Amino acid sequence: MTNKITVGVIGIGRIGKLHIDNILAMKQVEIKCVVDPYIDQAADWLEERHITSYSTDHSLLFSDKEINAVLICSPTDTHITYINLAIENNMHIFCEKPISFFDDETLTAYNAIKNSNLKVQIGFNRRFDHNYDQVKELVLQKQIGDLHLLRITSRDPEPPNHDYVKHSGGLFMDMSIHDFDMARFISGCEVTEVYATGAALIDPSIKEFGDVDTAIIQLKFENGALGVIDNSRQAKYGYDQRIEAFGSNGSAESDNDTKTQVHLTNEAGVISNPPLHFFLERYENAYQAELKGFFNSIEQNSEPSCTFLDGIMAQRIAQAAKESLETGLPVKVKTV
């Protein structure tokens, strides 16, 4: 741990800021440069953190020979451009999900990465969550025997605005993609087929964008197990994130985190805390851990826990789910 890792950050939205603050608490990493087309709006925020090198021009970042690694936190449709630039400039890559909306450009980048020595990690933060990690561990240890059924519940506290919906790639690509990755992570196995149903029950007007806000997606796994994901854009009680892995010997189930372990008992019943309301609270530790994992894999020259291929596969399940919703038929997931 003698040399610090020097990092450039692309995109200064909510998630970019989150990563920057997490990096500032790490002794082994230094932020050298931040770029964003609207960087001016974040100037004060950056100065407060003593980050003085920032620009609207990403070439400032990619031309800096001291930068070892880049965090891509910009909108999805710009990811591949920055990934390619990072590969060209020999920079390790941490890229937010999804990699891209298009398969061909993703595969081209995938081939370039395979021919490099670069570490590339995709931002599926839930792999680093204490609860999901524990379920994964119990499955790996065969404490539930062989996996038979996997149930994932994933519900947001409130729907995004129309503008976000329009550019999100749809529920499956934007939101369920985390669950598709969880399905692969927990099962340790590929998803081969999906069948999706969906509806616009919260905000019927999003049908205009061809999107849904409520969905159930059924999964078939390569090893014969079955899975199901249920999604909603609006759980009034908070961010509902649960998983159950059921197998030949038992079941491992992860419930929601809460702010306190306090309950009030009165004439209305026993009232305990709802799930944490927001993904930033729920996955606060996971976001820290995923970056630590990324930087460790650079330092130790080891494979990241969530690879580019993991990103591709989650994306393909999302694409299959979208096709299933459109056709009303089960759809096979393309293999790489």
Add this chain to the structure above:
Amino acid sequence: MTNKITVGVIGIGRIGKLHIDNILAMKQVEIKCVVDPYIDQAADWLEERHITSYSTDHSLLFSDKEINAVLICSPTDTHITYINLAIENNMHIFCEKPISFFDDETLTAYNAIKNSNLKVQIGFNRRFDHNYDQVKELVLQKQIGDLHLLRITSRDPEPPNHDYVKHSGGLFMDMSIHDFDMARFISGCEVTEVYATGAALIDPSIKEFGDVDTAIIQLKFENGALGVIDNSRQAKYGYDQRIEAFGSNGSAESDNDTKTQVHLTNEAGVISNPPLHFFLERYENAYQAELKGFFNSIEQNSEPSCTFLDGIMAQRIAQAAKESLETGLPVKVKTV
């Protein structure tokens, strides 16, 4: 409540005996006659209960003018015969699920029932369970707002033997049919389409009988809500019976009953009771309540809580699920 209801029972298997014992504890009802082709094997059991009128010949029962109501607890393929005889002899009918494996004979009986004044109740005991009843109540009161998602988990503690499997009509008709009824009961709405996946993961040899032991069934409701049922023939930890109704304002969830509320905390963690192991324990109260409901509807000339039509609709969902499993495609549920 001046005149007792006089009852005949057809079929002296496990469920027939259960109902007889429950009736013996009711003051308003008298058991007059019990018939079964193998009645001799139960002679001691009946004598112990002071039931002295029993026979292998069902005509003893149907010719008895004092009998007002009949409980049909025989194998499914005999149900319709006994239902028709009961109608002919003007006897109220409590019939175990499923009504029949065939649609045409069920409809013929349905028409005859509609033209009669008879009370007919189908044995979906879970409608009388304290937990499910509470969820239903919360949904009815709109405490969850509008229903968006319905999740049902229903897992048996151990698989039936091959002989049972062969005559059961398959997982969907034998086991999931309870869940199909629950889906209609809780939502208060028809299921319009199903998509089912299944696998023989516990005992691959049941594939010979064209059956599965693990399944996920997706449901579309008439009102736009989505549902999903997961089934397993073997939850090593007991009889797992849970439901969640999620809606625009929140979620109502029913967890498993347990034997005690005691937990032991030691170095291994906090160990609490598994679900009750067997359906007879779990639904002990529900079995009593469903018969009370049936007899009350006779006395008060009111509609039973679980009608013949409810039986038909659950059966049709089961048939659609079976077809979906066979074709790999979503299947519309036939309306009556």
Add this chain to the structure above:
Amino acid sequence: MTNKITVGVIGIGRIGKLHIDNILAMKQVEIKCVVDPYIDQAADWLEERHITSYSTDHSLLFSDKEINAVLICSPTDTHITYINLAIENNMHIFCEKPISFFDDETLTAYNAIKNSNLKVQIGFNRRFDHNYDQVKELVLQKQIGDLHLLRITSRDPEPPNHDYVKHSGGLFMDMSIHDFDMARFISGCEVTEVYATGAALIDPSIKEFGDVDTAIIQLKFENGALGVIDNSRQAKYGYDQRIEAFGSNGSAESDNDTKTQVHLTNEAGVISNPPLHFFLERYENAYQAELKGFFNSIEQNSEPSCTFLDGIMAQRIAQAAKESLETGLPVKVKTV
């Protein structure tokens, strides 16, 4: 089990009626006679149950040679009279708690019982509760190692009226006496010393009767373990009945029973069922089991699970607690 046990019941208040209904559901027992000074008020209730032999005169009962056993459910200050009459007439005795307010008459009766072959059981129903029984079992099996601390919470849903308070013998003799018995039952060991504090926080006017409605009682056990009981006459959320046995290897804890296992999650949090509200619901099974236990001990000529001596010892702890409250000092419990 050839001959039925024939029973007489003294006292037709709430608890007398409860026992009568429980006995009516038992095949092995017959109620022959019921006596109470105000029996007329219960005439209809008795006739409905086909009990035709009842009187204001208890000699009707004690002179009936067919009666084998008597249930004493009358006010505490009459218990000893009836106990003595039962002994004289060679009738087995089930007597509600407490046996008496006075030590000398209790001891006299105790000696008479020791010289008889009669089965005598005191009505500490909680010994027959599924939860407490499970805690007892875990303690016996040494699953918690050696007992170090015993915590008992026992709170009523609402305070009794002043008239009841006046004749109750005070909180410790009327209510905590159940907890004193639990302390002995769970620990399997005598209580040697108590220290009690109490206050009239719910209804200050009961101070007139020298009583309290809120109390904490500390216990020292013969084996060195420590215990504590907390009591309240009014838990607005229901009948709160919990216990924790903590030892060298862990802890066994019993939580409250609830009506359902359903919880509603909404913006207010996760709302689950409060404790069952009333002792008749909470201990419904325990009341049935204690009578079954009593009748079994008669049939099988075995020692009842809750003996006259158990009744004496609980009473002595109650007396010591009362003295402690009055003197403000710890008080030794008298041994027999």
Add this chain to the structure above:
Amino acid sequence: MTNKITVGVIGIGRIGKLHIDNILAMKQVEIKCVVDPYIDQAADWLEERHITSYSTDHSLLFSDKEINAVLICSPTDTHITYINLAIENNMHIFCEKPISFFDDETLTAYNAIKNSNLKVQIGFNRRFDHNYDQVKELVLQKQIGDLHLLRITSRDPEPPNHDYVKHSGGLFMDMSIHDFDMARFISGCEVTEVYATGAALIDPSIKEFGDVDTAIIQLKFENGALGVIDNSRQAKYGYDQRIEAFGSNGSAESDNDTKTQVHLTNEAGVISNPPLHFFLERYENAYQAELKGFFNSIEQNSEPSCTFLDGIMAQRIAQAAKESLETGLPVKVKTV
């Protein structure tokens, strides 16, 4: 928040190191000097953190005019000396609990503090815990109505070694003192009388030091409410930290924090996580929050949340408990 607070730390044991690491993550505070008689053993640890000014001689610290505040983390018997030096040198004081074993020196210091403008905070970290803070809030809001009963459970995962026991001041002064402070914090009211029982059940040999490892302490509050604390030096399952505040309208209860919300269900039952094992994990956030609170009170010239008087009162309850254990009698708590 323009000028940093400059801090000196006295004592580099476990708790001193914890505070130093927490301060290093705070932007508003700088550590200037660390002193400890055995500082050499921590030299590497300090250098790693770029702390270069350290000494065995505390005059280095107290003569440094740049230092505004001092953290006293040395053994209890040195606290008063350092407190007095800090007062003399006009330094704000954060002092670990207990302040001292002797009342007179504590009172002398108290008078000096009252005549100064210094901020003095005592290290009762639990006041800053998310769970206890929530219970306090519910009590303050009268969500439980008026407080009637307060129950505190506080059990360590393993007993300290004999050397620690010898210098600890005994269970009440070392361990229960946190619970005494909690009793005052949650109730918002003084404790007027205590009655304590205790035993050496885990390690009988600590009787030599006049100490106990298992105890129950009963409390009377000024407002008439009653309280009880149970302590054990060894809960095999982890650090057990619970509280219940029961009142005229309901109850607020705080359960243990756990590492995950995952449970495994198998033939043994439902197995969930034990309490966090160690106080450093359980109160990780509380330790950070108490220092933030201290520094904020310096910056904003406001009263600390846990004052010197709070320290005195907890100490007096501990002294009364000790006297009660020795005399076997209830003991009044001295007022200031």
